[in-house]
Amino acid sequence: MSNGNQNRDSFGSKIGAIAAAAGSAIGLGNIYRFPCVAGENGGGAFLIVYLLIILFLGIPIMISEFIIGRRSQKNTVGAFKVLAPKTGWSIVGYIGILCAFLILAYYSTIAGWTLEYIYKSIINNFAGKDLYAIKQEFNNFNNSAIRPLVWQAVFIFLTASVIIKGIKQGIEKYTKILMPLLLIILIILCIKSLTLNNASEGLKFFFMPDFSKITGKVFIGALGQAFFSLSIGMGALITYGSYISKKDNLVTTVTSVCLIDTFVAIMAGIIIFPAAISFGISPKAGDSLVFNILPMIFNKMTGGYIFCLIFFILLAIAALTSTISLLEVIVAFLNEELNISLNKATIYGSVAVFIIGLLATLSRRDGSILSFDNIIFFNILDYFTNNILLPTGGLLIIVFLGWKLSKKQFNDEITNGKTIKIALKNFIFFIIKFIAPFAILVIFINVIFPNFFANIFRTI
Ligand code: PHE
Numbered sequence: 001m002s003n004g005n006q007n008r009d010s011f012g013s014k015i016g017a018i019a020a021a022a023g024s025a026i027g028l029g030n031i032y033r034f035p036c037v038a039g040e041n042g043g044g045a046f047l048i049v050y051l052l053i054i055l056f057l058g059i060p061i062m063i064s065e066f067i068i069g070r071r072s073q074k075n076t077v078g079a080f081k082v083l084a085p086k087t088g089w090s091i092v093g094y095i096g097i098l099c100a101f102l103i104l105a106y107y108s109t110i111a112g113w114t115l116e117y118i119y120k121s122i123i124n125n126f127a128g129k130d131l132y133a134i135k136q137e138f139n140n141f142n143n144s145a146i147r148p149l150v151w152q153a154v155f156i157f158l159t160a161s162v163i164i165k166g167i168k169q170g171i172e173k174y175t176k177i178l179m180p181l182l183l184i185i186l187i188i189l190c191i192k193s194l195t196l197n198n199a200s201e202g203l204k205f206f207f208m209p210d211f212s213k214i215t216g217k218v219f220i221g222a223l224g225q226a227f228f229s230l231s232i233g234m235g236a237l238i239t240y241g242s243y244i245s246k247k248d249n250l251v252t253t254v255t256s257v258c259l260i261d262t263f264v265a266i267m268a269g270i271i272i273f274p275a276a277i278s279f280g281i282s283p284k285a286g287d288s289l290v291f292n293i294l295p296m297i298f299n300k301m302t303g304g305y306i307f308c309l310i311f312f313i314l315l316a317i318a319a320l321t322s323t324i325s326l327l328e329v330i331v332a333f334l335n336e337e338l339n340i341s342l343n344k345a346t347i348y349g350s351v352a353v354f355i356i357g358l359l360a361t362l363s364r365r366d367g368s369i370l371s372f373d374n375i376i377f378f379n380i381l382d383y384f385t386n387n388i389l390l391p392t393g394g395l396l397i398i399v400f401l402g403w404k405l406s407k408k409q410f411n412d413e414i415t416n417g418k419t420i421k422i423a424l425k426n427f428i429f430f431i432i433k434f435i436a437p438f439a440i441l442v443i444f445i446n447v448i449f450p451n452f453f454a455n456i457f458r459t460i
Contacts, residue, residue, distance in 0.1 A: 010243045016172045017244045018256050021062075023175035023321030024236055025261040026182075028110050029229040031315060032290045034265040035272040037225045039283035042213035043205040043273065047266075049214060049222040054230070054262055057223070057439060060432045061232045061394045062254045064401040067413045069241020070250070075332035076235025079242070084404055092396045093333070096235030099389040100329035103234070105356035106381040108159075109364070111323060112151030113291060114316040116141055121309040126295040131279055135292050139366075148361045153354060155316075159323040160350040163331055164343060175321050179260075182314040185307065186267045189294075192301050193271045193278075202274030205283055216446040223443050224386035229261055233390030233397070236325045239332050250414055251422055271297070327353070395440045402433030 011017045038046045072079035077093030084090075120126060126134060141147060162174075193199060227233040244253070268290075275293050276283050283289075298308035327349055334345035363370035363377035370377040401410065410429055414422050422428075445452050 010245055011172060016176075017240075017248050018253050019172055019175040019179065020243070020321075020325075021231075021237060021240055021253065021257045022179060022260050023318075024231040024240065024325035025229065025257055025322075026179065026264050027318050027322030028107065028114075028315075029225070029322070030261060030265040031268045031318070032110060034225060034229060035268050035283075036286050036289055037221050038206070038269055039273070039276075039289065040286060041218045041221045042210060043283060044207050044209035045211060045213040046218055046222055047206065047269070048209050049218055050226055051262070053222050053226040054258055056431065057394070057436050058226050058230045058232065059254055059258050060428060060436050061227075061398055062230060062237055062258065063250055063414070063428060064398050064432055065232060065235065065237035066241035066244060066250045066254065067401060067405075067410065068397065069238035070244050070246065071409065071413050072238075073242050075242070075336050076238045076329055077333050078336050079235075079238050080400070084400070087404075089400060089404065092393060092400065093235060093238075095389060095393050095396070096233075096238070097330060097333050099234040099385050099393060100236065100326045101353060102356070102381050102385045102389070103228075104156075104323060104326040104330075104353045106360040106378050107319070107323060107326065108152045108155050108353065108357045109148065109361040109378065111155040111316065111319040112148055112153075112361070113141075114312055114319055115151040115154060116147065117291070117295075117312040118309065118316060120295075121305070121312050124305060126299055126308065127305070129295075129299070131281070131292060131296055134295050135288065138288055138291055142364050143366055148364075149358060152357055152361055155320075155323065156327075156350050156354050156357070158320060159327050160346045162320070162324050163327055163346050174317060178314060178317050181310075182318055183264070183267075185311050185314060186264065186271065188307065189271045189297060189311070190267055192297055193275045196274055196278035196297075196300070198278045199274035202272075202277040202283070203270070205277065206269045206273045216443075216450055219443045220387050220391075220447045223391050223440070224383075227390035227394055228386045229265060230258060231322070231325060233392075233394035234329065235393070235397075236329050238397075239329050240325060246416060247419075249416070249420055249422075251424075251428070391440055391444070395437055398432050398436050402429070402437070 011020050038050070068079050068083065069076075072082040074082050075093070076096040077090050080087075080089040080091075080093050120137075125137070129137075194203075231237055244250070272289060272293055273283055275297050276285070276289065279293065279296055281289070281293065294311070295308065298304040298311070301307060327346070330349040330353075331342065331345045334340045334349060335342050338345075340348065359370055360378045360381055362368055368376075407429060410432075411425060412418070414425055414428070
């Protein structure tokens with residue numbers, strides 16, 4: 001990576017861009033967080049809201065981020081400085097850096113668990129255990145003195161190593177081969193889960209919406225989850241957009257990434273909910289759901305040992321391609337805006353992340369001074385970044401594209417300088433300019449003032 005645009009790294013091919021963005025998008029957000037949030041928010045009701053948000057907000061925002069990144073050829077702060085010089089817009093970039101930093105801090109906690117689970121799979125630790133015992137082990141692990149911290153540090157180190165090797169070789173290579181493998185294992189797991197006792201009850205919970213459950217909380221939960229899962233709202237894809245070739249069709253790239261990401265999340269739901277009901281766990285069990293249920297499914301499978309091992313290796317890699325994109329936001333900024341060398345930028349960024357990350361990990365211990373009752377530092381980071389910072393960032397990004405950049409610039413970038421035809425380009429611009437910002441505002445207002453809209457309708 002260098003300051004000169006000519007020497008800037010770019011992804012090798014079209015599949016390269018899709019693979020890299022999908023690598024960022026697919027991760028713990030899909031497999032770990034999606035089932036937790038969907039379970040806590042009523043299953044089917046959540047799913048519908050989630051899908052609508054992906055379609056009407058996710059796709060337009062991802063397109064906007066790619067346009068901003070590719071047009072400016074810069075990191076998330078530099079992009080706004082180039083496209084809107086001497087305005088305050090670069091604040092959006094700084095919010096993104098803060099967000100990347102905070103997300104990475106607690107994301108690396110969970111990513112560390114995947115390494116522990118690889119280790120446990122190798123030594124066949126889950127074999128013959130019942131759910132209670134697996135849960136107990138998970139709690140013991142979270143409470144142990146340094147184990148979770150060591151894995152977290154290892155994970156951040158792995159992330160930093162890939163970044164230092166450079167973007168192109170680093171990310172594309174892993175994603176292109178390993179993501180399809182992950183998909184295959186997920187499909188096998190879906191089949192297994194669907195053959196468990198009472199599986200249909202789980203499917204009902206996940207796919208049959210109970211509309212009375214749709215509240216402001218469901219909307220904000222779905223909004224945060226969608227942004228987190230697609231890696232949008234904080235400039236990760238602005239940074240990646242700057243590596244995308246000028247010949248790539250942004251609309252097909254974005255549509256493919258959103259489809260794959262959503263597909264993976266839905267598969268996680270099809271795996272987790274039937275299994276949860278079958279094992280007698282509430283779908284609302286939250287955070288430990290996935291890490292306890294998955295080993296149980298493997299226990300019940302022929303060849304479970306090997307599937308379990310491969311699965312956790314792939315999950316760790318999926319998490320790695322996401323942490324790379326998070327750290328890249330910070331490193332590209334330090335490198336390009338503050339002229340700090342790539343190596344130093346990577347080291348500074350990683351150490352800073354680890355310091356906050358350490359607190360996130362420690363806060364999960366029973367009786368930790370970093371948590372008061374149910375308010376855990378880890379959860380605060382999660383809630384604040386996903387439900388507040390990402391949607392705010394996303395809102396500002398589309399407002400920037402719709403109201404600050406000209407429509408001509410939008411047209412020019414989306415059609416690659418009029419070399420390709422984009423059928424829906426006016427419609428997409430309309431959504432970016434009017435519909436999407438309005439929708440985010442409505443969701444925000446509805447959370448801050450829960451009865452705001454209900455009262456308006458009553459008075460009308
Ligand atoms: N999208 C990633 C996941 O689902 C997490 C992530 C969020 C990555 C924001 C980059 C930016 O796991």
